[in-house]
Amino acid sequence: MGRRTVDEHAARVAALLGPVLGALGNERLVLADALGRLNADDVIAPIALPPFRNSQMDGYAARAAEVAAAPLVLPVGGVVAAAPATAAVLPLATLLKVMTGAPLPEGADCVVPVEDTAPATGGVRVLAPRTAGEFVREAGSDVQAGALVVAAGVRLAPRHLAALAAVGVAAVAVRRRPRVAVLTTGEEVADPGAPLAPGQIYDANATALRALVAESGGDVVRVVRTGDDPAAFAGALDAAVAQADLVLTCGGISKGDFEVVRQVLEPRGAEVVEVAMQPGGPQATAVVAGVPVIGFPGNPVSTQVSFTVFVRPLLRATAGLPPLEPRTLPLAEAIRSPAGRRQWLRGCVRDGTVVPVSGPGSHLVATMAAADVLLDVPAEVERLAAGDLVAVVPL
Structure with missing residues (x-):
């Protein structure tokens, strides 16, 4: 031998x-099965995200120039929901009520949050002026079509799966x-x-x-x-x-x-x-x-x-899991080790030190359950004193 x-x-x-x-090699999985897997290929966004200009707030779509003199009252010409619909057009000197995520009507360049309005005869009172672009999510402001969403080699976490789903990707190639x-x-x-x-x-x-x-x-x-x-x-x-x-x-x-x-x-x-x-x-x-x-x-x-x-x-x-690297800690108590054999003692990390758990026997499986590290004692070391440094490997 x-x-x-x-x-x-x-x-x-x-x-x-x-x-x-x-x-x-690789295999293709639906997103529901891809959690924790190693992404095999760069995934490119097939669409922009958001795919269209939309409202960041529940409020009123407006033209910034028309609410610059607020407070003032403007009529409300309708409601735009966060739902499939024909593109709305904002009439002049008018507001359109919009929900969060709803497409911004053509002609609008800002949103007045509902908190900055009050009911009024003949419409809604706008209490504060807005500038162009306020509370508006521009198309592609998150990611442009053709841009990288998740790179190859990434271990897929929930946030990666959410991004893939948001751009319409239903399945992904992962390392088998x-x-x-x-x-x-x-x-x-x-x-x-x-x-x-x-x-x-x-x-x-x-x-x-x-x-x-x-x-x-x-x-x-x-x-x-x-x-x-x-x-x-x-x-x-x-x-x-x-x-x-x-x-x-x-x-x-x-x-x-x-x-x-x-x-x-x-x-x-x-x-x-x-x-x-x-x-x-x-x-x-x-x-x-x-x-x-x-x-x-x-x-x-x-x-x-x-x-x-x-x-x-x-x-x-x-x-694609991170390596469990050894670290060096001081011993809480002295240990002995047989000469000529690299010893793997079981231990527990406490208060910045490592405490040996039970003895070196290879049958002590129940006591190993109390350990959270292996003490890596070099083959040439026969004794270490309390306070001496020893490498520990996470379990």
Whole structure:
């Protein structure tokens, strides 16, 4: 079994996944389904916005020159609603009542807000003068037809979808999400909620990886658990690579007697290596039918740490999600770390310091729920004192 540093194995995983993630292509989605997706192409406005001159206020369309001597009374010649209608024309020395968003009548160059008017015999009293252009939204004042609305590479937020809808775009090309299959193994694991037989534990890895992949911008298309039978795992693997762009496996790659993933993958050219890290030492990589397969250890904390370190950054970048960069914080208490292995301790950020959560064991999945960061302790460091700085990676 080879020995790699964390950075060397991360580079290996990136080399396998990079071409696949870079060749996903695009798909077209209606706006209702495009939230959070990575916009594939520049979207150009097919119309101006607003598409016509309209009133910014409920009030009265007027000619500025005719209300310059306000206060004065002018007759009201009708009402223009914010609705489809034949273009209205403003008669001379007359007002037309307009609603917010209503087309500005031809001849009008300003709007007198209703708050600046009062009822009067023979019409409406205009209480204050207006200048040309006041409370008028000009056509194209938001965006001109032919102008860029949303650029390629933007992760679509609600504000982007609103802008696209406003210019009449109903669907948009987005980067396709990677399809990910999750295969967990082990005779000893059972579905959550099922009764446990003696010697069994519940399968946390399927739930964890499904959630981690979704959070990182991937689509989980298949989740299957097999026991320790190589034929059953091989069948599940073949079905997974037929459907997915990436397969993640849990367990079965160490040095025991029932290492089903290793037994099936090594004859197909897999590399099963020891990475100088804790937790997560055993790691596997393979390509099956052109599909990358990344194998994690079976202990639940090892699985989560391995995904976070090796796969999460690649999926997030593909989805256009911001990178979760490490930061440096002082330790709230001293820690020890085994020499020669890069340690990923669980911790919690409190009052500008990081507090280790529980111990280093790879089985401590319940206590990991209390953590919000991983402490990245270099392989050459055996002890850090309270107050020493340590890199922390957000969970």
